Amino acid sequence: MLNVLDLFSETEPVWSTAAIIEVLETSRSTGYRYIKTLHDAGLLTSVRNGYYSLGPRIIEMDLQIRQTDPLLLASHGVLEDLVDKIGHSALLCTAFRDSVLCIGEARAPLSPANRFSRGQRRPLFQGAVSKVILAYLPHHRLKAIYPRHSTEIEDAGLGSTWSVFRKTLGEIKKDGYLLTKGEFNPGVYGVAAPILTDQKTALGSVGVAWDENTRRDVEVQKAVLAVKHAAATISARLLENQQSL
Numbered sequence: 001m002l003n004v005l006d007l008f009s010e011t012e013p014v015w016s017t018a019a020i021i022e023v024l025e026t027s028r029s030t031g032y033r034y035i036k037t038l039h040d041a042g043l044l045t046s047v048r049n050g051y052y053s054l055g056p057r058i059i060e061m062d063l064q065i066r067q068t069d070p071l072l073l074a075s076h077g078v079l080e081d082l083v084d085k086i087g088h089s090a091l092l093c094t095a096f097r098d099s100v101l102c103i104g105e106a107r108a109p110l111s112p113a114n115r116f117s118r119g120q121r122r123p124l125f126q127g128a129v130s131k132v133i134l135a136y137l138p139h140h141r142l143k144a145i146y147p148r149h150s151t152e153i154e155d156a157g158l159g160s161t162w163s164v165f166r167k168t169l170g171e172i173k174k175d176g177y178l179l180t181k182g183e184f185n186p187g188v189y190g191v192a193a194p195i196l197t198d199q200k201t202a203l204g205s206v207g208v209a210w211d212e213n214t215r216r217d218v219e220v221q222k223a224v225l226a227v228k229h230a231a232a233t234i235s236a237r238l239l240e241n242q243q244s245l
Contacts, residue, residue, distance in 0.1 A: 001034040005043060008054050017050045071195070071204055072104055074237035079106035079206070082230045086208060086223050090230070091116060093129045093192075094204035095137065098145060100130040103204070115209065116184075125149065125156040128180040128192035129207035134158075135172035136194045136202030142169070177228050179220065187212045191223050193231035198239055206231040 007015055007023060021031030035052065038044040042057030066072060071094060079090040089111045092104035099121045116122060116129075124130050124145070137145070146153065146162055159165035172178050177193040192207035206227055 001037060004034055004038060005054070014047055014051050014053050017052070020052075069103070070238060070241060071234070074234045074241060075104055075206075078230050078233050079104060082106065082206070082208065082226055083108050085226045088208055088210045089115060090227075091129060091207045091209075092204060092234075093133065093207065095124070095133050095202065096121065098124050098149065100124055100127075100133055100205075102129075122184075123152065123156075125152050125158060127183050127207075128178045128190035128209075129205045131156075131158070131180070132172060132178045132192040132194050132207075133202045133205045135169040135178075136196060136200065138201050142166070177224055179224065181212075185211075189220070191220075191227050193228045195231050195238070196235045203235075203238065206234065 003024065004020055007020065017031070017035060020035060021028055024031055024034070026034075035044065039046065039052070039055070042055045042060075044052045045055040047053050071092065075092050079092060082090040083106045087108055089108045090106045091102050093100050093102050095101075100123075101121050102116050102118050105117055122130055124134055134142075134145075142165075146165060153165055154160045159168050177191060180190045182188060183190065188209055188211050190207055190209045192205045194202045195204040195206065197203055208223060208227055210223075
C-alpha cells in the first residue's frame with residue numbers, strides 16, 4: 001500500500017484510480033482499499049472524481065520534522081554561519097536508502113534556483129555530500145551496498161573491486177572531508193564533511209558548492225576548514241543533546 005505514495009512525483013503529481021491499480025498490478029478491490037485507507041489517513045487527497053494527489057497530512061508531518069528532527073535541530077544557525085563565512089550556499093544531507101537526501105539548506109544571495117535543495121535525492125556514489133557519507137557508513141552496510149551497486153561504484157571512480165573500494169573510502173576518512181569538481185555540473189566545486197555519531201559513523205554531511213567561473217575569489221582551503229568546523233559543531237551538538245535525554 002505504501003508503494004502508492006512512491007508513484008507521485010514532480011512530473012506526475014496526479015494519478016487516477018485506474019492508473020494506480022494498473023501499476024500496482026493488484027485487484028480492483030485491493031487497489032480501492034489501499035486508496036481509501038491512504039485518503040482516510042490524509043496521505044492522499046482527491047483533486048477530482050477518481051483522481052488523487054499527495055495529501056495534507058504530509059505537510060503536517062513535514063512541519064513536525066522541521067520542529068523535532070535531531071539533525072535539523074543540531075544544525076540551527078550552523079549553515080547560516082557557513083554561508084556568512086565563505087559566501088556560498090550550504091546544504092545538510094542524510095543517507096536515505098541507497099541515496100542521499102537533502103534535509104536542510106541555507107542559500108547565499110543570488111544562488112541559482114536549480115541547485116540541490118531540501119527534499120531532493122542524489123545517488124550515494126556521486127558528489128561530495130554523498131561520497132563523504134558513504135565513506136563513514138558502517139562496514140556491514142557497505143558490504144550490503146557493494147554487490148548491489150558495484151557497476152555504479154566503478155563508474156563513479158570509487159573502485160573496481162571491493163578492496164579498492166574500501167581503500168578509496170579509507171582515504172576519504174583519513175582526510176575527514178572530500179573535494180570534488182564537475183560531478184553534477186561542469187566547473188562546479190563541492191566540499192563536504194561528515195556529521196558523525198560517537199561511534200564515528202555518518203549520520204549525514206554538510207556541504208557547499210561554487211562555480212569556478214563565477215566565484216574565482218573562493219579560497220578552497222578556507223572552504224574546507226569552514227565546512228569541517230560546521231560538521232564538527234553539528235556532531236558535537238547531537239552528542240550533547242543525546243546525553244541530556
